[in-house]
Each structure stands twice: as structure tokens, then as C-alpha cells.
Amino acid sequence: MEKFANWLRRYSLAIFIHVLVIALWQFWVVLGDVxxxxxxxxxxxxxxxFSNYDWTRNTLVTAAxxxxxYFLAVIFGVGLALIFSWSRILSSTFMPLIVSANMIPKVALGPIIIVWFSYGLWPNIMIAFSICFLPILLTTERGLSEVEPDLLDLVRSLKGSRWQIFxxxxLPGSLPYIFSGMKVAVVLAVAGAIVGEFIASEEGLGYLMLQVQVTLDTAASFLAVFLITLVGVALYAIVLILERLFVVGDRRLEGSY
Amino acid sequence: MTTDAFIRLDGVRKFYRSRGQEFLAVSDVSLEIEEGELVSLVGPSGCGKTTVLKILAGLHPHDGGTVTIGGGSTPFDATRDIGMVFQQSLLLKWRRIIDNVLLPAEILGLPMRPARDRARDLLAMVGLAGFEESYPYELSGGMQQRAAIARSLVHDPKLILMDEPFGALDALTREKMNLELLRIWSESRKTIIFVTHGIQEAVFLASTCAVLTAGPARMADHFEIDLPYPRTLSMKTSEKFGEYTRRIYALLGME
Incomplete structure (x- = not known):
């Protein structure tokens, strides 16, 4: 009970501002006769x-x-950064390619991706992946290179191995960087998946939005946006919890979002 | 030259190469250090005092002269007989203080249970009892340096190398830490080499003081500081103390 009270005190402002915005929205529409x-x-x-749009299935598809x-992006982003931190030659060969490839507008590639992967989950996963992977790679790489030279000397004076330094x-020193990249990537993953659904798909909340637009069912469109946001917030919350678990002893994280 | 010195530097020189040019980082460093001494290397920035320290730590090869550590009655293991303290505490901010102190023990693969007990004792010795489970950010700058000193002692090395360890602290904390270091030194009986550009600090701490000059980087002189231990702050106003500091100022061409 006391724990709940603490929780409430801590998050009451956050809850209050959300409720307030929703209430103002209600008043605006009703009083303004929109x-x-x-x-x-x-x-x-x-x-x-309650309208029959199969919300559950469409939400699950978009969430997937x-x-x-996002999951692929974390694996590949962190993985490549690790490889690049170990091999200078691989890094200086492939990083420029990755950076220039990142400049390709992924939305423009949509139709081609559909030719390659056809309709379904995969092309949209690929678009989400390709949009959100670079910030994770860049921040991880930066984090891994952020080591005090004197600290390296300290370890080397004890004949510590490269693996021990790593x-x-x-690795623990790069975690705050990895997580800040991962937080940025959440937003991009959501945008990527929805763009993919807009370009071509047969299910998902983005697809649904296009469908209901034809009938001017704006309420359903709003609900779709709300559900997309909810999926994004859920993913962000997972990342935030993982950050709290793995990044310890960092005062900067106290009360940060 | 006596044969039983713990550390012997004889005509040590070191070049750096930069853009095809060679320049002298240190030259003519000759010094004998007995076990258990506290030696200060003092000089302006660019005089190569940090380079001397890194040569002793085995981090840099030297280009001329000889460096011998240990031998005879005191064997020296270059892997585990060196402890280092830097200007920044370099504590890992994701580790608790006790786990920071244990880092060298982990790297050397020492048995952790006795190492942990030793780390606790050392934290008590440097005045950080009760802070074992704290994170570095919860400690002040002076306390972080105390933890760094405990870390340099955890694997029981014979030689502690300190590179301006109190250079980032405010003047009062620095004086306090000087007294603390003297106490820790007398309790641990380690050989300490202490790099500083603080002339007062160099004289106040050291049993032997080596003066290095910049441009060209070379060792100008070294001499014993004949003031009794335990030292007190009032010694800083004594005639003898003044003579030593004037001597160093003169060597550095500042008088």
C-alpha cells in the first residue's frame, strides 16, 4: 500500500498531464461543435x-x-559496433558504406522491398529495421570508444588482456550510450513499420487507417493512431526498464525518461 | 653506485616521433630509489615526468640507458607489483566502491574472497569505512582519490606510481590528502613515486626529490629532503623547507 502511494506520488504529475490533455480535447470538440x-x-x-475492424489482430500485426x-536493429546495431570496435579495417571499410546507404530514403525503397519480399510482415519489419538501426550502431560505437587512456594504462600495467578491457x-561503459541510441530508435521503428503498411500491406493498423479514411471514420483512424502510440510507448517502457536494470551508478539517469 | 637499490635508472632517455620529427621526451634521468622511499618527481609540464612514470610502469619502452627494478633481496614482478594512481580517480561509475577497489585483483585473477577482505581493510585505512557499497558519484573528489589509492594497493604491489594524484583537488583538500598520503605510506611501507608540479607538495611529501626541467626535457638534480617524519604542516614555514623550495625554484630557472 505504501509502495503504491509512493508510486502514485512519483507518477502523479505524469498521469495528471495525460488526463488533462484528454479532457481538454473532449471539451474542445464538444464545446466547439467540431x-x-x-x-x-x-x-x-x-x-x-466496438466497430468490427478486428483491432486485436491488426494491433498484433503492427506490434510484431x-x-x-527493432529487435533486429538492436542485434545488428550492437553486433556490428562490437565487430567494428575490434577490427579497424572492417570498420573503415564498411562504416562509410553503411552511412551512405543510410541516406537512401527508405520510403522510396518501399515498392522495391515489396517486389523482393512480397506482401506481409517481412517487408515492413525490414523497413522498420533499416530506419532504426543506424542510431543504435552509432551510439554503441561511440560508447565503446569512450575509454580514458589512463584507465587503459592502469589495466595494461597489470598486463590485463584485451578481453578484460572489453x-x-x-562494454559496461558503453551501456548508457547504447540505451540512448535504443531510445531514439523506438520512435523510428514505429514510423518505419507504419510507413511500410502505408506503402503496401493487407493488415496492420497503418493499413486500417487507409481503409477507414475512405469512409471518413475519423474515430477509428484516431483509435488506430492511439493504438500505434500505445505499442510505441510499451516498447519504450521496456527499454527504460532495461536501462534502469543495466545502467547503474549513473546519477544522470535519476528521474530521466 | 650501491648495488642494493630497489629501483635504478641510469641515463634513461626517450624520444617521441611526431610528423617525421624526433624530439626528446626525457634525457639523463639517473636515480636510485631504496625500497620504502617516497620519491617526488617535480617539474613543469612537458618535462617528461609522466613519461618516466610510464617507463617504470612498463607502458613505454625507453630508447637509451637502463632501468632496473628489484633484484637481490627484493624480487619484483612487473605484472603484479605496480599500483597506479592518476589525476582523475578513474573509478568505474557503474561499480560500487568496493568493486572498484577490487578491479586490479580481478584483472590479475587473484582469489576473490581474501581480496575482498583486503579491499575492506584498505578502504578503512584510507578513511572510507562505510562507503564500500556506495557508487563513485556519491563521493567527493577527495574521497574518490582515496578510493583510487585503495585500488592501487589491493594487489599488494611493491611500487606505487602516482601521477599528480591531487592535481584536480582544491588547495585545502590537497593539503589534507598530502597528510593522508604520508599516513598511508607509513602504514603500508610501500615505495611510492609521486609526480607533481607542486613544489611545496614535492618537498613536503618526499624523502627524495628529483627535479626535471623542460625544453630540453632532462633531469636537473635530485637530493634528499632531510626533514623528519611524521611531517606536520608547520614544517612548511620552517627555514629548511624554504631552502628546499628555493633550491627547486632555482633549478627551474624561476628565481
């Missing part, structure tokens, strides 16, 4: 859950694309 195809009330938006693309100093 037509429902322009902006539905929060209540109308919530009620759209976002989480899938596991005891480089």
Missing part, C-alpha cells in the same frame, strides 16, 4: 473499439512489425 469527421471526442475514439524490426571497461 464535426466528428474532423475530430472525434476521446469518448467516440474509445467507442470505435515494430518489435521485430568486458570490464568498454
Amino acid at each position: 464535426p466528428s469527421y474532423v475530430a472525434p471526442t476521446p469518448v467516440d475514439t474509445a467507442m470505435a473499439i 512489425e515494430i518489435f521485430g524490426g 568486458t570490464k571497461i568498454q
Whole structure:
């Protein structure tokens, strides 16, 4: 009970501001007599859950694309940064390619990706992955290179191995960097998956938005946006919790989001 | 030259190469250090005092002269007989203080249980009892340096190399840490080589003081500081103390 009270005190401001925004939105629509195809009330938006659009399945599809693309990006981003930190030659060969390839507008590649992977989950996972992978790679690489030269001397004076430097100093020291890259990547993964669904797909919340737009069912469109946001916030929350677990002893994290 | 000195530097020189040019980082460093001495290397920046330290730590090869550590009655293991303290504490901020102190023991693969007990004792000795489970950010700059000193002692090395360890601290904390270092030195009986550009500090701490000059980087002189231990702050105003500091100023061409 006391724990709950603490939790409430800590997050009451955050909860309050969210509730306030939703309430203001309700008042604006009702008092301003805004037509429902322009902006539905929060209540109308919530009620759209009862229309028969198969919300569960579409939400799961979109969530799978976002989480899938994000997961791949973390694996490849962190993995490549580790490899590059070990091999200068690989790094100076492939980093320029990765950076220039990143400049390719992924949205423009959409139609080609569909030719390669056809419709379905995979092309959208690939688009989400390709958009959110670079910040993870860059921040991890930066974090791994951030080692005090004197600290290296200290370890070397004890004839410490490269592996010891890596596991005891480089890797734990790079975690705050990895997590800041991962936080940025959440937003990009969400955008990537939805863009993919816009370009071509047969299911998912992005696909659904295009469908309901035809009938001016703005409430359903709003609900789709809300659910997409919810998936993104859930992913962000997971990253935040992992950060709290793995990054310890860093005062900068106290009360950060 | 006596034969039983713990450390012997004889005509040590070191070049650096930069953009095809060679320049002298240190030359003419000749010094004998007995076991258990506290030797200060004092000089302006660029005089090569840090380079001498790194040569002793085995981190840099030297280009001329000879360096001998240990031998005879005191064997010296270059892997585990060196402890280092730097200007920054270099504590790993994700580790608790006790785990920071244990880092050298981990790297050397020492048995952890006795090492942990030793780390606790050392933290008590440097005045950090009760802070074992704290994180570095919870400690002040002076306390972080105390932890760094405990870390340099945890694997029980014979030689401690300190590179301006109190250079980043405020003047009062620095004086306090000087007294603390003298106490730790007398309790641990280690050989300490202490690099500083603080002339007062160099004289106050050392049993032997070596003066290095910059441009060209060379060792100008070295001499014993004949002031009794335990030293007190009031000695700093004594006539003898003044003579030593004036001597160093003169060697550095500042008088």
C-alpha cells in the first residue's frame, strides 16, 4: 500500500498531464461543435473499439512489425559496433558504406522491398529495421570508444588482456550510450513499420487507417493512431526498464525518461 | 653506485616521433630509489615526468640507458607489483566502491574472497569505512582519490606510481590528502613515486626529490629532503623547507 502511494506520488504529475490533455480535447470538440469527421471526442475514439475492424489482430500485426524490426536493429546495431570496435579495417571499410546507404530514403525503397519480399510482415519489419538501426550502431560505437587512456594504462600495467578491457571497461561503459541510441530508435521503428503498411500491406493498423479514411471514420483512424502510440510507448517502457536494470551508478539517469 | 637499490635508472632517455620529427621526451634521468622511499618527481609540464612514470610502469619502452627494478633481496614482478594512481580517480561509475577497489585483483585473477577482505581493510585505512557499497558519484573528489589509492594497493604491489594524484583537488583538500598520503605510506611501507608540479607538495611529501626541467626535457638534480617524519604542516614555514623550495625554484630557472 505504501509502495503504491509512493508510486502514485512519483507518477502523479505524469498521469495528471495525460488526463488533462484528454479532457481538454473532449471539451474542445464538444464545446466547439467540431464535426466528428474532423475530430472525434476521446469518448467516440474509445467507442470505435466496438466497430468490427478486428483491432486485436491488426494491433498484433503492427506490434510484431515494430518489435521485430527493432529487435533486429538492436542485434545488428550492437553486433556490428562490437565487430567494428575490434577490427579497424572492417570498420573503415564498411562504416562509410553503411552511412551512405543510410541516406537512401527508405520510403522510396518501399515498392522495391515489396517486389523482393512480397506482401506481409517481412517487408515492413525490414523497413522498420533499416530506419532504426543506424542510431543504435552509432551510439554503441561511440560508447565503446569512450575509454580514458589512463584507465587503459592502469589495466595494461597489470598486463590485463584485451578481453578484460572489453568486458570490464568498454562494454559496461558503453551501456548508457547504447540505451540512448535504443531510445531514439523506438520512435523510428514505429514510423518505419507504419510507413511500410502505408506503402503496401493487407493488415496492420497503418493499413486500417487507409481503409477507414475512405469512409471518413475519423474515430477509428484516431483509435488506430492511439493504438500505434500505445505499442510505441510499451516498447519504450521496456527499454527504460532495461536501462534502469543495466545502467547503474549513473546519477544522470535519476528521474530521466 | 650501491648495488642494493630497489629501483635504478641510469641515463634513461626517450624520444617521441611526431610528423617525421624526433624530439626528446626525457634525457639523463639517473636515480636510485631504496625500497620504502617516497620519491617526488617535480617539474613543469612537458618535462617528461609522466613519461618516466610510464617507463617504470612498463607502458613505454625507453630508447637509451637502463632501468632496473628489484633484484637481490627484493624480487619484483612487473605484472603484479605496480599500483597506479592518476589525476582523475578513474573509478568505474557503474561499480560500487568496493568493486572498484577490487578491479586490479580481478584483472590479475587473484582469489576473490581474501581480496575482498583486503579491499575492506584498505578502504578503512584510507578513511572510507562505510562507503564500500556506495557508487563513485556519491563521493567527493577527495574521497574518490582515496578510493583510487585503495585500488592501487589491493594487489599488494611493491611500487606505487602516482601521477599528480591531487592535481584536480582544491588547495585545502590537497593539503589534507598530502597528510593522508604520508599516513598511508607509513602504514603500508610501500615505495611510492609521486609526480607533481607542486613544489611545496614535492618537498613536503618526499624523502627524495628529483627535479626535471623542460625544453630540453632532462633531469636537473635530485637530493634528499632531510626533514623528519611524521611531517606536520608547520614544517612548511620552517627555514629548511624554504631552502628546499628555493633550491627547486632555482633549478627551474624561476628565481
